[in-house]
Amino acid sequence: MQFNDLYCLARPQVHTLSCGAARPGDFDEHVAALDYYDHIAETMAPIETRLHTEMHRVFGQGLVSAMV
Numbered sequence: 091m092q093f094n095d096l097y098c099l100a101r102p103q104v105h106t107l108s109c110g111a112a113r114p115g116d117f118d119e120h121v122a123a124l125d126y127y128d129h130i131a132e133t134m135a136p137i138e139t140r141l142h143t144e145m146h147r148v149f150g151q152g153l154v155s156a157m158v
Contacts, residue, residue: 091116092123093137100130
């Protein structure tokens with residue numbers, strides 16, 4: 091949940107998030123993401139690098155390039 095919140099908030103087109111919570115503790119996870127808000131770029135960069143590396147490994151360069 092925190093990754094999703096930060097991923098969305100890192101985009102200049104996104105100004106608000108609509109959060110759903112299946113359990114009361116889920117809302118706490120959304121709020122905890124704000125601890126990283128001032129450092130979104132540094133927090134997200136290594137995660138996005140790992141994600142893209144895995145996408146290339148699983149789907150191949152051609153398909154990933156077409157998706158992005």
